[in-house]
Amino acid sequence: MPHDAALCATQQPCEICPIRYRAVCAHCEGDELAELEGMKFYRRYEAGQVVVWAGDRMDFVASVIAGMAGLTQQLEDGRTQMVGLLLPSDFLGRPGREVAAYTVTATSDLMLCCFRRKPFEKLLIENPRIASRLLEMTLDELDAARDWLLLLGRKSAREKIASLLVILARRAAALVKRRPEGRIVIELPLTREAMADYLGLTLETVSRQMSTLKREGVIELDGKRRVIVPSFVRLVTESGDDSDGGPLS
């Protein structure tokens, strides 16, 4: 069956696809996934709830269906850095690793489509197509991590905030509404503290920079968690990287 973009792009969870419910679905991949029935289950978490603690045994891997989660790492003295951002269609867990290396926390209400580890690993071996899809996704994640390294290592606080908004606007189509005249509305699925942990800043600095961007008209705030972007191009400029790749630019 041919790829059905409309069906794949829907916000409804695909009931069959094991990995990426939006870009790959039963309608695209065919019957090879039918065997997955019976090895998967859904779980929901509330904002702030911990999915797994680093060091805990994790007997499943999962695909994010809705909401957002963060992978988090800590130094002994409590300094915290987010090291992974999971949005719908992202994959959680690592084949072959039974013990979680990072703490996973729902930063907003979260819905996961989970697969029991053992049968999933068996599936990977038997089904090179899924394995290769997983490799591709991992490579994309690595690229994202590398952009993040540049952000953490070399960008100013203001550029970091702008970059985060750009990332959310580009990746989280579900969070974004386009308004007439090109205005964009972003529902922030993170607290200021989670933003700070993502950006390697303190929450006070995040708050101050949000205020500054607002004062200068780069963004508007409607409540604390809704950001309106009058000019996306302007926001991208503020983010420091000129890459015009990706949607919305």
Added chain:
Amino acid sequence: MPHDAALCATQQPCEICPIRYRAVCAHCEGDELAELEGMKFYRRYEAGQVVVWAGDRMDFVASVIAGMAGLTQQLEDGRTQMVGLLLPSDFLGRPGREVAAYTVTATSDLMLCCFRRKPFEKLLIENPRIASRLLEMTLDELDAARDWLLLLGRKSAREKIASLLVILARRAAALVKRRPEGRIVIELPLTREAMADYLGLTLETVSRQMSTLKREGVIELDGKRRVIVPSFVRLVTESGDDSDGGPLS
């Protein structure tokens, strides 16, 4: 044939293994790799030489045989961040990507074992074992990138320096000599500027922190590029993370 740890761990390049000459070799993987003959070639680069520029076409992928290279990303105004560190056995290039996303520079003299892209990709499809090895390596790289995010986001300059030395000591067995009484000697394959680009610092700060660590007896310097670590445990303490995983700890 069973895994031969001694043979795999040798510093000699494995003439057959396409991906990781130390951990996987013809002796472990068997004949499935024989078909690789004829699709591979070696290249050497001098310290400072650029392997590929971001945006350039790259018609091969490669395995690092000796030396060290850095992947580097830049903002328009020239701020530079290293986003990948390639040591012997690391893999360079991404299947399916013909245009390099990052600039690759040899930070020391470098030897690559290269594979022409097309036949390599064909091989990946036909040989799930190699594909799965590549997935595993990519996941390891992602883990390393995540530790790096923590380093850039939350560590002090001093901790960053100590962390880099720990990483080099753990990963680059080829660079490290153990002396009696547990002393370790590290040959730094990077300039101070490359260290700064890795750590998200300026070269002046790197130099200052090296001097401080020396003054306090955490390290000794023999010339500019040879670091002697009297107590590795002490160095790990200075690095901020208490993880005692990995060799040498």
Added chain:
DNA sequence: CCAGGACCTTGACCCAAATCAAATGCCCCA
């Protein structure tokens, strides 16, 4: 053996972001 240049160190000063400390707003539930 000396000159030039690349690489590194050190000093003085400055500034962006952290830290410490108070408000303020907001939501939920009694």
Added chain:
DNA sequence: TGGGGCATTTGATTTGGGTCAAGGTCCTGG
């Protein structure tokens, strides 16, 4: 309707690391 608790904002102050500037060291090639 009001109060408790959390998230957020804002202010005052400090500080780690950046910036600018001046040497120093070592290697190489003439």
